[in-house]
Amino acid sequence: MSNALLEVESPRLPPQPETPESWRRFFTFSTDHKVIGIQYIVTAFVFFLFGGILAMVMRGELITPEADLVDHTVYNGLFTMHGTIMLFMWTFPMLNGLANYLVPLMIGARDMAFPRLNAVAFWMVPVFGVILIASFFVPGGPSQSGWWAYPPVSLQNPTGNLINGQSLWLLAVALSGVSSIMGAVNIVTTIFRMRAPGMGWFKMPAFCWTVLSAQLIQLIGLPALTAGAVMLLLDLTVGTSFFEPSRGGDPVLYQHFFWFYSHPAVYVIILPIFGVFSEVFPVYSRKPLFGYKVVVVSSLLITTFSLIVWVHHMFASGTPGWMRMLFMFTTMAISIPTGIKVFAWVATVWGGKLRLTTAMLFALGGLFSFLFAGITGIMLASTPFDIHVNNTYFVVGHFHYVINGAVVMGFYAAIYHWFPKMTGRMYYEGLGKLHFALTFIGINLIFLPMHPLGLMGMPRRVASYDPEFAFWNVIASLGGFLLGVSTLPFLLNMLSSWSRGEAAGDNPWRAIGLEWLISSPPPHENFEEIPIVISPPYGYGSDEPLVSNNPAGAVNP
Amino acid sequence: MSSANVESAIDPQALNAQVAHVTETEEDNRMFGFIVFLLSESVIFLSFFVGYIVYKTSASATDWFPAGFEGLEIKAPLINTIVLVSSSFVIYFAERCLHRENLWGFRLFWLLTMAMGSFFLYGQAVEWMSLPFGFKSGVFGGTFYLLTGFHGLHVLTGVLLQGIMLGRSFIPNNYAEGEYGVAATSLFWHFVDVIWIVLFLLIYLWQ
Numbered sequence: 092m093s094n095a096l097l098e099v100e101s102p103r104l105p106p107q108p109e110t111p112e113s114w115r116r117f118f119t120f121s122t123d124h125k126v127i128g129i130q131y132i133v134t135a136f137v138f139f140l141f142g143g144i145l146a147m148v149m150r151g152e153l154i155t156p157e158a159d160l161v162d163h164t165v166y167n168g169l170f171t172m173h174g175t176i177m178l179f180m181w182t183f184p185m186l187n188g189l190a191n192y193l194v195p196l197m198i199g200a201r202d203m204a205f206p207r208l209n210a211v212a213f214w215m216v217p218v219f220g221v222i223l224i225a226s227f228f229v230p231g232g233p234s235q236s237g238w239w240a241y242p243p244v245s246l247q248n249p250t251g252n253l254i255n256g257q258s259l260w261l262l263a264v265a266l267s268g269v270s271s272i273m274g275a276v277n278i279v280t281t282i283f284r285m286r287a288p289g290m291g292w293f294k295m296p297a298f299c300w301t302v303l304s305a306q307l308i309q310l311i312g313l314p315a316l317t318a319g320a321v322m323l324l325l326d327l328t329v330g331t332s333f334f335e336p337s338r339g340g341d342p343v344l345y346q347h348f349f350w351f352y353s354h355p356a357v358y359v360i361i362l363p364i365f366g367v368f369s370e371v372f373p374v375y376s377r378k379p380l381f382g383y384k385v386v387v388v389s390s391l392l393i394t395t396f397s398l399i400v401w402v403h404h405m406f407a408s409g410t411p412g413w414m415r416m417l418f419m420f421t422t423m424a425i426s427i428p429t430g431i432k433v434f435a436w437v438a439t440v441w442g443g444k445l446r447l448t449t450a451m452l453f454a455l456g457g458l459f460s461f462l463f464a465g466i467t468g469i470m471l472a473s474t475p476f477d478i479h480v481n482n483t484y485f486v487v488g489h490f491h492y493v494i495n496g497a498v499v500m501g502f503y504a505a506i507y508h509w510f511p512k513m514t515g516r517m518y519y520e521g522l523g524k525l526h527f528a529l530t531f532i533g534i535n536l537i538f539l540p541m542h543p544l545g546l547m548g549m550p551r552r553v554a555s556y557d558p559e560f561a562f563w564n565v566i567a568s569l570g571g572f573l574l575g576v577s578t579l580p581f582l583l584n585m586l587s588s589w590s591r592g593e594a595a596g597d598n599p600w601r602a603i604g605l606e607w608l609i610s611s612p613p614p615h616e617n618f619e620e621i622p623i624v625i626s627p628p629y630g631y632g633s634d635e636p637l638v639s640n641n642p643a644g645a646v647n648p
Numbered sequence: 649m650s651s652a653n654v655e656s657a658i659d660p661q662a663l664n665a666q667v668a669h670v671t672e673t674e675e676d677n678r679m680f681g682f683i684v685f686l687l688s689e690s691v692i693f694l695s696f697f698v699g700y701i702v703y704k705t706s707a708s709a710t711d712w713f714p715a716g717f718e719g720l721e722i723k724a725p726l727i728n729t730i731v732l733v734s735s736s737f738v739i740y741f742a743e744r745c746l747h748r749e750n751l752w753g754f755r756l757f758w759l760l761t762m763a764m765g766s767f768f769l770y771g772q773a774v775e776w777m778s779l780p781f782g783f784k785s786g787v788f789g790g791t792f793y794l795l796t797g798f799h800g801l802h803v804l805t806g807v808l809l810q811g812i813m814l815g816r817s818f819i820p821n822n823y824a825e826g827e828y829g830v831a832a833t834s835l836f837w838h839f840v841d842v843i844w845i846v847l848f849l850l851i852y853l854w855q
Contacts, residue, residue: 204677280681310688318695331790339787344702
């Protein structure tokens with residue numbers, strides 16, 4: 092197709108009735124991917140704050156060895172809801188928001204493939220969020236079985252009510268799955284079919300590759316969790332015996348269903364953040380992404396490997412020896428494609444003309460955390476070591492370095508990097524740097540002590556512990572409160588910059604990419620004219636333009 | 649911008665061509681998205697099938713079926729299977745008629761597909777009512793009703809979609825913008841069919 096074909100607006104897509112500049116559009120059923128993207132991000136961040144408050148209550152409880160601030164039952168509900176909110180209500184919607192906002196801009200599309208489906212998928216997020224939080228107020232309180240809801244613990248229903256914390260939990264998770272599948276179908280279709288003319292696969296920005304890899308995992312893995320959740324819900328409400336061992340059921344089968352999705356889910360979370368790193372490092376190093384093709388292909392390798400490692404969560408679940416060996420091997424093998432990426436980012440930054448803006452600092456901090464988590468990850472992949480630290484704070488420390496260290500810092504990097512594009516205004520660099528310092532210190536202060544605690548044998552998910560663990564717990568709790576405080580300069584910065592920040596201009600970072608060629612904030616239709624891409628991304632230090640200035644003479648895609 | 653764009657904006661014929669093109673792209677997107685969705689949906693069935701195989705292979709021969717139950721009757725389900733599988737061919741003929749703009753032929757074959765789907769659902773209901781065990785009768789009872797029930801819901805969805813498509817065929821010029829709805833319903837029907845074949849092999853033949 093030539094550019095001229097796409098020039099004329101289809102009469103079937105009338106202009107949106109809402110005024111583009113009003114803040115009210117964020118509270119409407121808008122089908123604009125940019126509005127939906129921001130809706131996702133802001134909603135998810137509200138849940139992030141809520142989950143963070145739960146975590147701070149837990150750290151407050153753990154500052155002394157006795158269970159004195161909250162009792163054991165409340166504590167069980169707290170860690171269950173903390174984990175569930177952070178995964179299903181914060182990371183997935185947040186990353187869907189980033190993908191929603193950025194992917195159509197980066198591939199040169201006017202919107203997602205299915206704008207209405209997109210809006211429906213978003214509006215399910217507040218619905219299942221409310222359902223989940225409502226479980227605090229039902230008799231018996233919220234689910235206490237941890238975010239993985241293993242039977243037979245999750246099959247206990249002491250109150251005897253049909254509507255209890257666990258059934259609401261399952262309902263919310265199932266709805267979250269429906270929303271995620273809608274999002275995944277939409278994003279995959281958009282990336283496959285709506286790229287601008289000339290944008291071949293190897294001219295697509297790395298962020299789009301990682302989003303595609305992550306959404307493929309959603310499509311393959313999520314139905315398995317849905318299957319397990321449906322069976323668990325039937326056990327709990329109807330009285331079937333799929334996972335009830337006393338009546339012939341198999342609780343370990345649930346673990347397989349659960350981890351077949353929920354291990355790859357961590358790659359759903361981290362892959363788009365890898366994409367953010369791949370976008371941010373070249374801009375602030377003024378160098379092309381090192382080994383672009385290998386980096387993007389390694390994303391698909393991670394997708395493939397991620398589907399065959401899930402049993403490493405079940406080394407202590409009566410798993411036979413050959414299975415332990417096999418999954419130990421595959422788990423270690425997945426560090427190869429991730430190692431490729433880490434190497435490429437270091438090589439990108441190496442010798443570059445660095446600008447340490449807030450986004451760059453957060454990306455570097457996220458990379459550091461990810462490297463640390465990768466090292467403890469290799470340790471945990473080894474079955475003998477894993478059996479030793481199974482269900483201890485070592486595991487908690489490891490995955491929080493991934494999810495809070497790499498993912499949350501990567502999220503902040505993305506927000507600071509694209510904030511001028513999203514709002515047309517510049518944030519305050521000083522507040523941003525303060526935010527980075529507090530976050531980086533807080534994360535290391537809370538999660539580093541968890542490693543010695545785990546090696547000493549402190550189990551996770553306990554409200555009271557032996558006094559010998561007190562020293563590291565006090566430090567971790569102080570770090571936790573610092574991490575809580577660190578969100579305040581961020582909120583202040585975002586709110587004040589959005590309302591009264593300086594005008595940012597269209598491309599304040601002198602970045603290369605389709606999203607930086609249009610005005611800030613982007614117009615409703617994104618591109619007045621669909622650009623024709625003629626060079627690969629990250630052309631820093633190259634004279635070749637990214638898009639053709641002469642659409643008439645352009646070659647076909 | 650370029651003169652080509654200006655020209656195309658005024659030339660009504662070119663404008664129509666472009667609108668047709670955009671419509672076509674949208675339709676392709678919808679079909680692509682629907683196929684992606686079906687592939688994902690098949691993983692749910694795959695999970696249930698794998699669960700069934702795990703349960704069946706790990707249970708001992710005596711405690712698999714509920715007490716006093718010898719095994720599933722195969723004759724009536726086999727007739728049901730033949731009807732459902734044949735309906736896949738019938739719906740294909742319906743689509744071919746639509747391609748040739750033979751609207752009444754389409755409606756006839758389409759209605760026949762709906763009848764065959766409804767017959768399948770009726771047969772399923774009759775079988776369910778004749779069985780001496782229920783949803784809560786151990787793991788076999790649970791998996792049997794879960795698999796046949798979940799598949800039956802898909803058949804019901806298929807028949808309802810077919811009803812909507814049949815009604816829409818009476819809207820004048822309904823197919824001027826393509827036949828996405830009919831094509832997607834038909835694809836869904838084939839999908840439901842293939843799932844049933846696997847299910848029949850697993851539950852009825854492998855006893």
